[in-house]
Amino acid sequence: MKQALVGMSGGVDSSVAAYLVREAGYETTGATMRLFDNETIGISDKTCCSLSSIEDACEVANKLGINYVVYDMRPDFRREVIDRFVRAYEQGSTPNPCVACNKYLKFDRLYELAARDLLTDTAGEGSGLYVATGHYAVIERSAGGRYMLRKGQDASKDQSYFLYDLTQEQLSRTLFPLGALTKTEVREIALGQGLVTAKKRESQDICFVPGGDYASFIRGYTGHEYPQGDFVSTDGEVMGTHKGIINYTIGQRKGLGLALRKPAYVLSIDTAGNRVILGDNEELFTRELTAGQFNWVSTAVPQSDIRALARIRYRHHEAPARIVPLSEDTVKIIFDEPQRAITSGQSVVVYDGDYVLGGGIIV
16 A cells, blocks of 8 residues: 655644545555744744644544654754754845755655655555645656646645755655645635644744744844944945844845935845945846756756746746756846846746746855
8 A cells, every 4th residue: 555644734734635645545644843842942832833733733633543643853953944044144145944844854854754664565665655745736747757846726825936846756756635726625625524723824934933033033043143234335335234134135125224315225235244235126126146056847957048937036926037057956047027136045946837847046
């Protein structure tokens, strides 16, 4: 029998994913990753993978009659997600920790644990073992045998942007049961099955920074105070004093604490000089970016330039561009029209229609 380990965060999406995997005939085990101690990072018990969410996931697993385990991934999460997040802000970048969590924990470490704990001789060298999650995305296989990643049916919930780092091997053993469903349909299934998470609200915040105050979190986590420095214009004029570079990101206007004759926006961050460069909104628009750690998903590395649509942040509207491969894992992207606030540390994801061609980190 095929086996599946379902990542259960304690929310409605992963709860329904577990139900659908069980209904599809998999020998199903629910698993929650314990990622942090709430009190250690100074948050309430209201976010995914918190202790209350573990209780909800356990209750859903009992309701579905499936096995359930909790994996202590606090050291992994601290090293691979939180520490990377903090370092990026200290270096003047704006990271996306959900991408790192998917890459290093959900589809890497979680499968290792599943292989250790679930794999049986009858499964045959892992061929019958899968990891399933509640992401809204679709995995297909081309006629040539390549696994392809496609947007979820519900455009408002599509999460393909966060999944661009999956390898062919990972895609071959991953299930996305919600890919063809809408959020409304998912909630209806949960209600129909009497799952405790059916009406549970979902957070829009990063799990370890509810409320979105990244700077306060970083100061509390590191115990460091970050030195003040100069706000400067593009021609070097000092415009005021900033509160430490971790407080700012490209495109920011609010919270600068300056009384100026016209609105000013963060154009760049000079970490070496501890300066934040300000300018007009129009100066935020650029046409080109370079991305590293680029992973090609639904296609092999192109041998020449290609035309595609590129998204420079999760809520960004995809824009037409020319994609220029510079190496196996580096690309230059040249947009037809200038894009606002292209930000280092964020992910750029390239699409051909609904298919994810690849993605990487803006450098």
